[in-house]
Structure formats: C-alpha cells, structure tokens
Amino acid sequence: MDQTRPIRVLLAKPGLDGHDRGVIVVAMALRDAGMEVIYTGRHQSAEQIAEAAIQEDVDVVGLSSLADAHGVVVPKIIRLLRQKGGGNIPVVLGGFIQPEDVPSLKEAGVAGVFGIGSKLDDIVAFIRGIGKTGAASQKR
Amino acid sequence: MESKEELNRIRSAQTEWEKENAAEFQKERKKEFFTHSGFPAKRIYTPVDLEEKGFDYLKDLGFPGDYPYTRGVNPSMYRRFIWGMAKYTGFPTPEESNKFWRSQVAAGQNILSIAYDLPTQLGYDPDHPLAEGEVGRVGISMCSLRDWETALSGIDLSKVLVNQVMNAAGAVGIASHIAMAEKQGVDLARLRGTCQNDIIKEYTARGNYVYPPKHALRLVCDALHYCGERMPSYRPLEVCGQHLGEKGATPLHEAAHCLANAFTYLQSAVDRGVDIDTVAPGLNFFTGIRHTGFFEEIAKHRAIRRVYARVLKEKFGAKNPRSLICRLVPAQGGIELHREQYLNNIARIAICAVEASLSGVQAMALASYDEQFGIPTVEANINTIRCQQIVAYETGIPDVVDPLAGSYFVEWLTSEFEEGIMKELANVERIGGVLKGIEQGYFQRKYAEDAYRWQKAFEKGEMMRVGVNCFREEEESRPVRVYRCDPNIEERRVAEVKELRRSRDNGRVKQALEEIKKRASADSGVDNNLMPPIIEAVKAYATTGEICDVLRGVWGEYEEHQII
Numbered sequence: 116m117d118q119t120r121p122i123r124v125l126l127a128k129p130g131l132d133g134h135d136r137g138v139i140v141v142a143m144a145l146r147d148a149g150m151e152v153i154y155t156g157r158h159q160s161a162e163q164i165a166e167a168a169i170q171e172d173v174d175v176v177g178l179s180s181l182a183d184a185h186g187v188v189v190p191k192i193i194r195l196l197r198q199k200g201g202g203n204i205p206v207v208l209g210g211f212i213q214p215e216d217v218p219s220l221k222e223a224g225v226a227g228v229f230g231i232g233s234k235l236d237d238i239v240a241f242i243r244g245i246g247k248t249g250a251a252s253q254k255r
Numbered sequence: 256m257e258s259k260e261e262l263n264r265i266r267s268a269q270t271e272w273e274k275e276n277a278a279e280f281q282k283e284r285k286k287e288f289f290t291h292s293g294f295p296a297k298r299i300y301t302p303v304d305l306e307e308k309g310f311d312y313l314k315d316l317g318f319p320g321d322y323p324y325t326r327g328v329n330p331s332m333y334r335r336f337i338w339g340m341a342k343y344t345g346f347p348t349p350e351e352s353n354k355f356w357r358s359q360v361a362a363g364q365n366i367l368s369i370a371y372d373l374p375t376q377l378g379y380d381p382d383h384p385l386a387e388g389e390v391g392r393v394g395i396s397m398c399s400l401r402d403w404e405t406a407l408s409g410i411d412l413s414k415v416l417v418n419q420v421m422n423a424a425g426a427v428g429i430a431s432h433i434a435m436a437e438k439q440g441v442d443l444a445r446l447r448g449t450c451q452n453d454i455i456k457e458y459t460a461r462g463n464y465v466y467p468p469k470h471a472l473r474l475v476c477d478a479l480h481y482c483g484e485r486m487p488s489y490r491p492l493e494v495c496g497q498h499l500g501e502k503g504a505t506p507l508h509e510a511a512h513c514l515a516n517a518f519t520y521l522q523s524a525v526d527r528g529v530d531i532d533t534v535a536p537g538l539n540f541f542t543g544i545r546h547t548g549f550f551e552e553i554a555k556h557r558a559i560r561r562v563y564a565r566v567l568k569e570k571f572g573a574k575n576p577r578s579l580i581c582r583l584v585p586a587q588g589g590i591e592l593h594r595e596q597y598l599n600n601i602a603r604i605a606i607c608a609v610e611a612s613l614s615g616v617q618a619m620a621l622a623s624y625d626e627q628f629g630i631p632t633v634e635a636n637i638n639t640i641r642c643q644q645i646v647a648y649e650t651g652i653p654d655v656v657d658p659l660a661g662s663y664f665v666e667w668l669t670s671e672f673e674e675g676i677m678k679e680l681a682n683v684e685r686i687g688g689v690l691k692g693i694e695q696g697y698f699q700r701k702y703a704e705d706a707y708r709w710q711k712a713f714e715k716g717e718m719m720r721v722g723v724n725c726f727r728e729e730e731e732s733r734p735v736r737v738y739r740c741d742p743n744i745e746e747r748r749v750a751e752v753k754e755l756r757r758s759r760d761n762g763r764v765k766q767a768l769e770e771i772k773k774r775a776s777a778d779s780g781v782d783n784n785l786m787p788p789i790i791e792a793v794k795a796y797a798t799t800g801e802i803c804d805v806l807r808g809v810w811g812e813y814e815e816h817q818i819i
C-alpha cells in the first residue's frame with residue numbers, strides 16, 4: 116500500500132444521541148491536519164460502525180458519545196471489530212464521559228478517551244500517533 | 256429625538272473628545288472589540304448612532320404591550336407577574352421524576368419542563384433493540400398514558416404548566432398531555448402548557464428526527480390547527496433557537512434561523528388553508544441565552560420581538576394582537592458552563608437570569624451548576640430556581656418595564672440585530688427556504704463553521720473563560736454528588752411496558768392505530784388531522800413507540816444530509 120497515504124479516520128455517532136457539534140468540529144480539525152475523515156452520521160448501530168470501519172479500511176475509529184450510552188455500545192463495537200478482523204484498528208472515544216468510566220472503557224480496549232474540555236490539538240496529535248504507529252499501519 | 260443642530264454639536268464634541276484622548280485609546284486592551292455575532296462594540300454610543308439607524312421612538316419602540324412589542328408583550332410586565340420559572344429535568348423513571356417534580360413545585364417552580372430519555376424522544380419503547388443502553392440515561396422514560404399517570408400524580412395540571420421537550424413525537428406528547436388533563440378534570444379550553452414540537456431544528460441542529468421533513472411538518476401543522484381551535488392557552492409549538500446556539504450558531508444566526516423556522520411552520524399552515532390568527536397564538540419561542548454576551552442577548556431578544564411582530568403583521572396579515580406577540584422563553588445550555596471550578600457556574604446562571612429579566616421574557620429555563628457532570632442533582636436544580644428568585648425578589652430589576660430602553664448602545668444593537676436578521680432571512684429565502692436549506696446542508700454548514708471558529712478562539716485563549724483557560728487552579732474539585740442512572744432501570748422499564756401491553760384493551764389499541772395509519776396514508780389537509788386518532792390511541796394506552804412505528808411504516812425515516 117502507498118506509504119504516503121494520509122491517515123484515514125472513521126468518525127461515528129453510535130446509538131440515539133444526536134449531539135454532533137463535537138464530532139463535526141473534530142472532523143474539521145482532523146481534515147485541516149491532513150487526515151482523511153469518513154463520518155457515518157448519527158444514529159448508527161454498533162454493527163453499522165464496525166462494518167464501515169472494515170469496509171473503509173481506516174486506521175482509526177473515533178466514536179462520539181454525549182448521552183451516557185457508551186458503557187454498553189463502545190465495548191460492543193470493539194467486540195464486533197475483533198470478530199470481523201478489525202481488531203487492530205484503534206478506537207478512540209470522545210464526548211461527555213464520566214471520569215470514573217475511563218478505566219473500564221480502557222479495559223474494554225479503548226485506546227484513548229477525550230472528555231469535555233479536550234483540546235483539538237491534543238486529539239489531532241493522539242490520532243496521528245496511533246494512526247501511524249498503530250497496528251493498522253503494519254499492513255502497509 | 257435630538258434636533259439636527261444638537262446632533263451636529265454632539266458630533267463635533269465627540270471628534271474633539273477623541274482627539275484629546277487619542278493617546279489613551281492607544282492603550283486599550285484590544286484594537287477592536289466585537290460581539291460573539293461579529294457586531295462591532297465601539298467605545299461609546301451616542302444619539303448620533305441612533306440617528307444613523309433612523310431610530311424612531313414611536314415606530315421602533317412604542318410602549319410595552321403595543322406594536323411592535325420591542326419593549327415587551329404586555330403593558331405592566333413584571334410589575335404584575337414575575338416571569339415563569341422553568342427547569343428542564345427528568346429522572347429515569349416516572350416514579351423518581353414524580354417525587355422530584357413535586358419537590359420542585361413545592362420550592363416555587365411553576366413550570367415543569369420534561370426532559371425525556373432518547374428512546375422516548377425518538378419514538379422507541381424501552382424494549383426496542385435500538386433503546387438498548389439508552390433507557391433513562393438522559394431523562395425520563397415515559398412511553399404511555401400509564402407512565403403519565405405515575406409521573407404527574409399529585410401535580411395539578413390546572414395550576415402547574417407542563418412543558419415538554421418532545422419534537423419528533425411531539426404530537427404524541429401533546430395527546431398525552433390532553434388525555435392526562437381530561438383525567439384530572441381540567442377544562443381543555445383553559446389548559447396551559449407547551450410542547451416544543453419544533454422538528455425543523457432537529458434536522459438543522461439537534462438530531463432527534465424520525466420522519467422525513469415534509470411529513471414531520473404536516474404533523475406539527477396538525478397540532479397547531481387542532482390546539483388553535485380548541486385550546487387557546489396551550490402552545491403546541493415552541494420554536495427553538497437554543498438548540499441552534501448549542502450546536503454552534505452565533506446569537507445572530509440563532510435568532511434569524513429560529514424566526515425563519517417559525518415562519519416556515521406558519522406558512523405551511525396557511526398554505527393548507529388555516530387562518531393565521533388560529534395558529535399564530537400557539538407559538539412560543541425557546542431562545543438561547545448565554546452569559547457571554549450580556550447586551551447582545553438583550554438586544555437579540557428585543558429585536559426578535561420586533562421582527563416577529565412586523566413580519567406577522569406585514570407579511571402574514573395577522574389581525575389578532577395575540578398573533579403578533581412573540582412570547583420568549585430563553586434557556587441556558589451547557590456549552591458555556593464548565594467542569595473546572597464548577598461553582599463559578601452559579602455566577603454564569605445568575606448573570607443569565609439578569610439578562611433574561613432585562614430582556615422582558617415570559618419565562619426562563621436556566622441550567623444547573625453541575626450540568627457538566629450529569630443529570631443535575633436536586634440541590635443544583637433548587638439553586639437555579641433560587642438564582643432566579645434572587646433576581647426577581649431582591650434586585651429591583653422587575654420594578655421598571657424594559658429599563659434599558661433608550662440606552663444608545665442597546666437601541667443601536669437592537670436595530671443592528673434587526674437588520675442582520677432581515678438580511679439572513681433574505682438569504683434563506685434566496686436558497687429556496689428552510690426545507691431546501693436542510694436538503695443542501697445550508698444551516699448545518701453554517702453552525703459547523705460557527706462552532707469551529709468558537710472552538711479555535713477558545714483554545715487560543717482569545718476567548719477567556721475563568722478557571723478554564725485562565726485563572727486556573729492546580730487541583731480541580733468535583734461535586735460531592737453526581738447523578739448516575741442505575742443501569743438496572745432498563746430491565747424494569749422493559750418489564751413494565753410488556754405488562755402494559757398485556758393488561759390493556761388491545762382491540763381498542765389496534766383500532767386506534769389503524770385509524771392513524773389510514774389518515775397518515777391519505778393526503779394532509781384541514782379535514783384530515785392526525786391529532787384525534789393519536790389522542791384516541793393514547794387514551795387506549797397505545798405506547799409512543801407503537802404510534803411512531805405506524806407513522807414510520809407509512810412515511811419512512813429521514814436520512815440526514817452529510818456536510819463533512
């Protein structure tokens with residue numbers, strides 16, 4: 116695969132949560148940083164998101180959750196990714212995340228959690244880091 | 256107004272003053288100052304600025320309760336009644352919410368603003384696969400009249416005004432409110448209440464849509480028409496600017512698009528053959544309010560009232576004065592509240608209460624200091640009501656109607672807002688109207704750009720937020736109590752809805768749902784209103800999910816336009 120391919124990121128809104136200001140702003144920042152962003156839009160099921168990540172051959176999956184459903188849906192997406200052969204795609208979560216939820220989310224396989232107040236520069240740097248060195252790039 | 260000679264004298268005196276103080280002005284904190292919407296904030300304003308706007312006291316202001324209602328929608332405003340105090344709340348179950356709402360009513364809150372969980376808002380019952388993990392998470396799970404009976408038990412609907420933040424399933428919310436009021440023996444002609452029911456902004460901003468816009472708009476018109484003919488004190492539509500602001504829209508974009516959406520509903524009802532004076536009194540305006548633009552928010556609210564009255568009179572030809580008045584209910588969202596040094600949020604809430612009272616609003620729904628940690632706790636909710644009560648009863652602000660009228664700055668900014676709104680309304684018309692704008696992503700793109708600009712300015716520190724990007728503290732504290740939804744509630748709610756389906760008269764439910772299907776399949780029109788069969792279905796204990804599923808089956812579901 117092309118060595119100079121930009122990092123491809125799938126951004127998704129799992130579940131019924133409609134708040135997409137954050138994910139759209141993050142998408143704009145990732146694009147400005149030269150990455151390729153595919154945004155699923157809202158109201159996506161875990162299955163749809165895992166499927167899209169594999170289909171689009173992305174390096175990173177970014178999930179946005181502001182309605183407290185991440186405890187159920189995020190581990191489910193990671194499980195499905197593993198089942199479908201995308202277990203090497205790192206998953207990053209952003210949004211309204213209670214600090215006490217972070218350890219169990221990490222245990223479930225989330226690579227990074229960006230709660231409210233996170234800075235765009237930090238998100239961009241983190242995704243660039245895992246997108247380049249993550250398992251997904253090994254197939255290139 | 257000052258005479259020409261007087262204005263000329265002011266002009267030359269100002270030039271003189273500017274010359275004398277030129278060195279001083281060089282040392283100002285910034286070269287130029289702007290409001291959030293991008294209006295210039297000049298050093299001073301004088302009668303000359305008003306003259307340049309063509310400001311005319313009688314034409315542009317008049318008196319409170321008089322056209323164009325810039326100074327307020329009734330003559331004595333808070334000298335007679337203090338504004339309504341609302342609080343957007345909902346705990347996961349009908350039982351828990353009932354206990355809490357009763358305590359809020361006892362604390363002096365006279366408007367209950369129901370916060371539903373996402374499955375209820377999107378018309379999915381707790382046992383629907385898409386509701387998994389979402390039941391009760393962000394508000395009350397309330398999917399049938401039986402839940403209403405529990406949640407509103409002991410709350411007198413003839414005294415307490417219920418507001419519902421229900422949009423895609425707004426018609427079901429209104430039907431439930433009607434059925435509940437009838438059960439309590441409240442005369443519908445006197446029932447006071449509101450339902451947000453503003454589906455347009457779900458497409459442009461908030462995301463809780465179900466059906467394609469055309470069909471959803473039909474449902475809103477049905478509610479407007481039905482309630483307009485029978486329930487003069489009920490507002491079946493609360494056009495919402497606040498969600499546009501939370502999505503990123505500047506106060507100007509928020510005001511202009513909120514009005515554009517209102518006019519779209521009204522035009523749609525008129526096109527169907529309903530008289531404007533039947534439907535227009537059914538509107539409330541749920542605007543945004545931020546502590547970050549004190550005068551800008553006041554000017555915005557005054558301008559919204561003026562533009563609305565002018566358009567309703569001149570364009571829609573409304574005759575009834577009740578059609579011309581824009582009833583404002585500003586709401587504060589979470590975007591300008593912070594986790595860092597969270598008690599500082601109390602100041603931000605109180606400032607919004609001051610702004611809203613100086614704007615002459617009918618009610619306000621402000622946020623809580625712990626909003627950034629989860630569903631607000633009981634203490635935080637009470638504190639928000641107390642902030643409003645302090646402004647109402649301790650400051651003296653309510654004693655004079657529209658006390659900022661005549662401020663050179665406030666009047667200039669109000670006129671500036673009006674011009675900006677008119678210009679943006681023309682832009683929306685140019686692209687073919689609001690529904691075309693949704694299809695093209697016009698609004699969504701605008702808010703995304705506004706939000707991105709805001710975020711960058713905030714991160715660069717150009718926009719200062721105390722305790723967040725300046726005046727920070729090493730150690731951050733966290734509220735003693737943070738509310739978390741008990742995950743076991745989902746299972747209980749699933750069992751309850753299953754039990755309901757077993758115990759009701761399913762023959763009656765089936766018949767009611769079939770009638771909904773029949774009417775939804777036929778063309779919309781004055782003689783084919785969906786409200787009566789929806790009310791019948793609710794009374795038969797059909798669930799919100801079942802009613803919405805019927806409509807989904809006929810109309811399909813909306814797929815959003817992607818802007819990125």
